[in-house]
Amino acid sequence: MDLLIPIFVTLVGAASPILIAALGELVVEKAGVLNLGVEGMMLVGAIAGFAAQFYTGNPYFALVCGAAAGVAVSLIFGVLTLSLSTNQTATGLALTIFGTGLSALAGAPFSARPVQLMAPLFPPELATHPIWRVIFGYAAPVYFSLIMVFVLWYFLKKTRSGLILRAVGENDLSAHSIGYSVVGVRYAAVAFGGAMAGIAGACFPLLLTPQWAERMTAGRGWIAVALVVFASWRPFRLLAGAYLFGLVMTMELYAKAGSGPLSAIPSELWAALPYLATIAVLVLISLRRDGSTNAPACLGKPFMPSN
Amino acid sequence: MTLTRRNLLKIGAAASALPLLGSRAFAQGEPLKVGFIYVGTINDNGYNYAHNQGRLYLEEQLGDAVETTYVENVPEGPDCERVLRELAQQGNKLIFATSFGFGDSVIKVAQQFPDVKFEHATGYMKADNVGLYNARFYEGRAVCGTIAGHLSKTGKAGYIGSFPIPEVVMGINSFVLAARKVNPDFTIKPVYISTWNDPPKEADAARAMIDQGIDIIAQHTDGPAALQVVEERGAVGGFGQGADMSAFAPDAQLTSIIDHWGPHYVNSAKAVIDGTWVPGDTWEGLKEDVVQIGPYGPKVTEEVKAAAEAVRTGQIDGSFHIFTGPIKDNTGTERVPAGQTMTDAELLSMDWYVEGVEQPA
Known part of the structure; x- marks a missing residue:
């Protein structure tokens, strides 16, 4: 049982960047835009965050740089899909490939260079007892991700701006006809998604492994995209989903490294678990009585007011 | 030669190859x-x-x-x-x-x-x-294992591998055989992560090991992520793989296996x-300078350094081979009788673990 706390602490580290990126994507999708470029934006955020940390040693500045880099590349996606009405799926995939290449190019001079990990937010005296470590033992982005779950829930559910954003995602023509700027709202959402993906990417060198490695996000951007569907576009379910995935990813390693009964589970089964969980959730969603998936009605459709 | 279709084809093929010959002769410079x-x-x-x-x-x-x-x-x-x-x-x-x-x-x-x-x-x-x-590489692993046997306090090492291919199995076996020559109770836990490059996963695997009493980590994956965790957590140490990684873990890197x-x-x-x-x-290997041992880290004492050097030089002059019997597998069956050394062919198809390796699931 002594292991529960270390497992939880590792799990939080694994889950938080995915949660941050997924929260950004949730807002983008709620506005009716499907941006599959999360992985690419995260990588660009990771190298920007790494470089800022390397030169300044200020992790907060590094997070801001990660966010700014994420916004910059997300706006490329925005111009293409919102102003030029290109296909969102193809453009998003292209953004991932572009981000992977761009980050590798920008990161080339930084190989063999370590950086400092971001220190926990609270003074270490607070986290000496194992129980307090569970609460006070993390760096700022972890608390940021939890606060953002609440903020986004409140924003989408309780505020007028959130309502407008949802309207744009559910019925763009109606929102347009009563005078809201569909493209403007979507630009804002895409930029927000880019900022969150950039912060999530910067978390990799700042929290998890203080180095720059090409493709260091290793597919976690895709998990973030999948989680949004998994959570049926609800922030609190996203939190649960991210921690569930984090738990599976972490338990796999703790089970394999230990000698308890869990270490007898074959590694193939561990590797398959997240996918099994995804299928199970998708089946559960489709079994819902009203038959709705809760997907925004205009998701992925270009806005063409003249039609 | 009668002019059949088959022969025509042959001639055609020969003719089409002529420019190739020419270009090769031309390409001398x-x-x-x-x-x-x-x-x-x-x-x-x-x-x-x-x-x-x-x-x-x-x-x-x-x-x-x-x-x-x-x-x-x-x-x-x-x-x-x-x-x-x-x-x-x-x-x-x-x-x-x-x-x-x-x-x-x-x-x-x-x-x-x-x-x-x-x-x-x-x-x-x-x-x-x-x-x-x-x-x-197994020759380098034997040097690392010797150091691990001396320095580990818990007598437990972890080994982060990608896939259980002979190359990786051989490395694990060499490491633990060498460590057990120093500490007969030494054990090693292989953890396969099914990828060569996923730094956050390598780091989390290292965290999972250290949290469960492992104090030395060797890895067969390609980057320094695990080593950085060893440094951060203050565990005994780890080894650079492929290149000197002391920039990432100046304290924790005990030595490194350098591919040359x-x-x-x-x-x-x-x-x-x-x-x-x-x-x-x-x-x-070491003899031909294709495998090199990097500088020893600050935690490696003179005595341990001497033991590691003895294993290194023994493999260069041929007096020491880590896969010399008696070797038992991890179920207790004797696989290599005393005095016999495994052949290269046996090593390259190695699919069993020696005594001291906890069987991975």
């Missing part, structure tokens, strides 16, 4: 084009970085006589065939495929380009124009230029 494919990025500070250093060494040594190209991040699978074919079509006459999983693709593409020489690292399938080359492929690449390229290349099957 041209540099030999050499291609490299890497499974990961050259900036991984590890395995692929080391192969690329070998490529640079080749350019440095042979200068204008060679012209090299590399393709990084080549996935193991069908895409690899495409990359190999492109390299061959671009006129590369010697192609190094540097990862185990490229094997099937190399054999296929080599059949289509009989005039191109291929060399496959750490593989096992040869052909008329496919040679094999490998390094005896350069001399091999130079020899192969020279052989192709001289027309003496034959599909070889080389397996070089």
Whole structure:
């Protein structure tokens, strides 16, 4: 049982960047835009965050740089899909490939260079007892991700701006006809998604492994995209989903490294678990009585007011 | 010769080959084009970085006589065939495929380009124009294991592997055999993470190990992520893989196994230029300087250093071989009788763990 706390602490580290990126994507999708470029934006955020940390040693500045880099590349996606009405799926995939290449190019001079990990937010005296470590033992982005779950829930559910954003995602023509700027709202959402993906990417060198490695996000951007569907576009379910995935990813390693009964589970089964969980959730969603998936009605459709 | 359709075809084929002959004769002064494919990025500070250093060494040594190209991040699978074919079509006459999983693709593409020489690292399938080359990393592992046996307080090491292929199994076995010569109760826990490059996962695997009483971590994956966790958590230590990683863990890196492929690449390229290349099957180690031991870290005391050096020099002069019996497997069955040494063929197909290895699920 002594292991529960270390497992939880590792799990939080694994889950938080995915949660941050997924929260950004949730807002983008709620506005009716499907941006599959999360992985690419995260990588660009990771190298920007790494470089800022390397030169300044200020992790907060590094997070801001990660966010700014994420916004910059997300706006490329925005111009293409919102102003030029290109296909969102193809453009998003292209953004991932572009981000992977761009980050590798920008990161080339930084190989063999370590950086400092971001220190926990609270003074270490607070986290000496194992129980307090569970609460006070993390760096700022972890608390940021939890606060953002609440903020986004409140924003989408309780505020007028959130309502407008949802309207744009559910019925763009109606929102347009009563005078809201569909493209403007979507630009804002895409930029927000880019900022969150950039912060999530910067978390990799700042929290998890203080180095720059090409493709260091290793597919976690895709998990973030999948989680949004998994959570049926609800922030609190996203939190649960991210921690569930984090738990599976972490338990796999703790089970394999230990000698308890869990270490007898074959590694193939561990590797398959997240996918099994995804299928199970998708089946559960489709079994819902009203038959709705809760997907925004205009998701992925270009806005063409003249039609 | 009667003029049948078959003969016509033969003549046609011969005629179409003529320009090829001509161009080859003409190309005497041209540099030999050499291609490299890497499974990961050259900036991984590890395995692929080391192969690329070998490529640079080749350019440095042979200068204008060679012209090299590399393709990084080549996935193991069908895409690899495409990359190999492109390299061959671009006129590369010697192609190094540097990862185990490229094997099937190399054999296929080599059949289509009989005039191109291929060399496959750490593989096992040869052909008329496919040679094999490998390094005896296990010799370096024996040095690391010796240090681990001396320094570990818990007597438990972890080993982060990618996939349970013979190359990795051999490394784990060599490590623990050496450690148990120092501490007979030493055990090792292999953890396979099913990827060569996922730094956050490597780091989390290291956290999972340290949280469960493991104080020495060796890894067979390509980067320094695990070593950084050892440094951060203040565990006893770890080892650099492929290259010196002391920049990432100045305190925790006990030593490193450095892959030094350069001399091999130079020899192969020279052989192709001289027309003496034959599909070889080389397996070089500490003695040939293809495997090197990096500087020892600050935690390695003089006494431990002497023990490690004895293992290193013993393997260079041939007086010590880590896979000399008696060796039992981890179910207690004797696999190698006393006094006998495992053959290279046995090592290259090793699929069982020695005593002291906790069987991974």
